[in-house]
Ligand SMILES: Cc1cc2nc3c(=O)[nH]c(=O)nc-3n(C[C@H](O)[C@H](O)[C@H](O)COP(=O)(O)OP(=O)(O)OC[C@H]3O[C@@H](n4cnc5c(N)ncnc54)[C@H](O)[C@@H]3O)c2cc1C
């Protein structure tokens with residue numbers, strides 16, 4: 010842990026995937042008007058999504074990080090960050106419903122039904138992204154029990170990741186409470202960067218030694 | 225319909241530029257301009273009036289309005305065997321006053337500590353004879369059954385009423401058309417024939433043929449600030465008046481004050497009442513929310529605030545002013561939170577949704593300094609509206625019924641006498657009107673609305689869209705508010721000022737009403753509502769001039785006393801054969817001829 | 818000023834139906850709700866209470882001084 014916190018990789022990712030979104034939120038001035046816990050949850054969701062985009066960079070494709078920290082460690086943090094923020098993102102539709110529990114209005118159940126049955130572009134994308142993310146999480150958690158070779162699994166993992174990040178970013182830009190032009194541009198750039206990195210790894214098929222992976 | 229998004233942007237930008245300084249805003253307000261509609265631009269209709277299509281349909285019983293009265297009218301007319309259609313300019317359970325009322329009265333003869341007779345006597349005493357005991361008794365006899373219906377529909381489970389109102393209508397397959405503004409009623413061969421109006425969303429005019437029509441269109445006001453009544457402008461009353469129905473109660477007032485800080489904030493002004501689930505109230509006869517506070521403000525000036533008693537001033541009550549009958553001077557401090565709002569009634573029962581009532585003090589949100597006129601243009605519920613000719617909510621036009629706030633039933637008189645009775649009264653009367661209308665419909669055949677009448681209505685509906693020059697409804701409305709809302713016009717009245725105000729209103733009626741213009745369907749609604757407010761203002765001023773006494777919520781400085789010799793009577797208003805407004809007296813305890 | 822902003826709208830259209838004074842409209846293409854006639858908002862909060870995702874922010878002020886009976 011120590012080594013990680015001291016590493017440049019850590020600081021750089023902190024800057025890119027935490028400080029940058031917070032800065033955009035602050036500058037955009039969209040975070041206001043609601044109860045502080047709701048605003049906090051909003052911000053948490055956004056930061057969580059940025060962390061998931063950051064996952065593309067916590068991989069072997071990030072040669073700089075691997076060099077600094079060893080693949081073993083990079084992978085450890087990839088997993089650790091992954092599980093935490095995947096959970097947050099999986100739960101975020103429920104966050105949106107919290108005011109329907111705490112404030113007067115329609116019932117949370119009715120709100121949820123309206124939410125998932127509104128056949129709007131952003132909602133459909135969100136539903137696809139959510140299912141993909143669930144699949145990502147489950148296939149990662151139970152990788153060893155899957156009747157699948159590691160390489161095949163990696164292709165699956167990568168494919169799901171691309172599907173997820175693409176639909177989720179689009180969903181976020183379309184529906185996000187704090188989606189502004191700047192936010193949309195930064196989100197798209199980071200997403201594109203991450204996907205490019207992943208594709209590069211798969212294209213070059215480099216570094217496919219199994220070292221440190223089957224742990 | 226296409227609404228351009230630019231409109232908001234433009235209006236905001238205009239607002240920003242204009243609102244450079246607070247002084248600028250104040251100056252604009254003084255001129256009667258809203259920042260958003262300030263520019264004197266010519267009318268560029270976004271809706272092509274010539275492309276409006278028309279839709280026709282027919283039903284046995286046509287229910288206009290989708291509040292408490294409308295739901296019960298529809299359900300009971302259906303259950304009595306009629307084909308029913310509900311049409312509302314808003315959404316079911318989310319328009320009119322119904323969404324904001326949280327206390328509903330129920331009288332259970334089995335458990336009540338007050339006998340029916342004592343209750344009726346007490347109401348009459350508090351109402352100084354202005355109530356119609358037939359309707360008061362009806363409330364007593366039917367309220368429990370209606371509350372039980374509501375329980376079954378899940379009314380008490382949520383602060384919002386759309387879902388529970390949908391339930392009985394869906395179960396019965398009753399068609400509900402929302403966001404259609406009804407503007408005309410049709411009378412053919414001396415009886416009701418149907419209604420017409422336009423959609424807020426599509427370029428469509430609706431012609432609805434019906435054997436009978438029930439007006440559940442609620443009350444209305446001058447789009448005041450601080451009371452959620454801005455969607456209602458006595459439309460039903462004016463429509464019915466136009467085809468010959470008699471109208472009553474225009475001299476009475478509802479004396480709701482608002483908070484002086486953010487007076488337009490209905491939600492905040494009512495504390496957390498809008499957030500609450502509804503609850504049941506028991507017997508609690510009061511004499512409330514007339515114009516006592518207005519009188520105090522008139523004599524003393526600001527600041528006025530509510531004392532410990534609802535609708536009354538605790539400390540140093542000023543001399544004179546509205547007469548409060550013996551035994552009703554000072555009510556016990558409010559115990560609940562579902563009274564009628566800032567300065568509202570106390571609630572007799574337990575808190576809504578079973579919540580323990582708040583301790584003592586003022587009803588929700590009414591602490592602090594108050595301003596008047598938050599419900600300007602509205603009278604005590606059930607004291608103004610269509611004149612009933614019998615106990616069946618029937619008007620003087622065969623086939624036309626009214627229920628709830630749209631009916632001038634004088635259920636509790638011309639002052640609030642029973643907490644929570646407004647909601648209950650709408651439910652009770654809706655049910656009675658529904659059954660009566662269904663019964664009537666069985667005996668008559670489907671009427672025809674003549675082509676000529678249809679064309680005339682269509683022309684009238686579209687006229688504001690077709691005008692290239694004229695007055696914007698927002699400006700005319702603000703001008704009317706400036707004339708009618710000040711304390712010394714409708715609240716603390718005297719002949720000279722009533723006449724002066726009438727001169728202004730007649731100017732609006734003769735010159736501005738015929739020149740109202742609208743750029744889109746939203747503005748078309750505003751134009752129509754503005755016209756109704758002008759007619760209402762004329763009625764209110766004329767009835768106030770005619771009633772040369774003071775009683776309940778009508779107070780005249782020049783006639784401060786009650787005159788039981790000449791004025792044990794209601795005032796009815798109707799359209800004379802020459803189209804002019806006629807007023808007549810109807811003695812208490814009698815039905816119209 | 819009255820109804821202030823709509824953020825995170827999913828386009829269900831419920832607030833448009835719900836508003837008694839017809840303040841809110843939906844963009845025909847994106848389906849998003851927008852504030853079309855803010856001057857007519859009566860600050861009743863119904864739209865906010867019916868919105869499934871709490872997208873609507875309302876402030877208690879009106880942008881112009883309002884007409885009251887005394888002051
Ligand atoms: C803030 C507040 C608190 C209140 N508290 C209480 C309380 O605690 N207890 C109590 O008993 N009462 C209370 N009341 C009063 C009570 O709400 C009303 O008396 C009652 O709800 C009236 O019901 P209604 O069905 O007669 O009319 P409304 O509920 O006013 O319904 C009118 C209907 O008519 C429709 N309509 C109007 N014009 C047209 C048109 N031109 N075309 C088509 N449709 C039209 C509207 O869309 C609406 O659906 C309160 C009122 C307010 C505003």
Ligand code: SF4
Pocket residue numbers: 819820835836837838839840841857858859860861862863864865875
């Ligand atoms: S607060 Fe009330 S009036 Fe204002 S937009 Fe919402 S529903 Fe409409």
Ligand code: SF4
Pocket residue numbers: 823825826827828829830831832833849850867868869870871872873
């Ligand atoms: S109710 Fe909420 S989510 Fe639905 S259209 Fe309105 S603002 Fe959007």
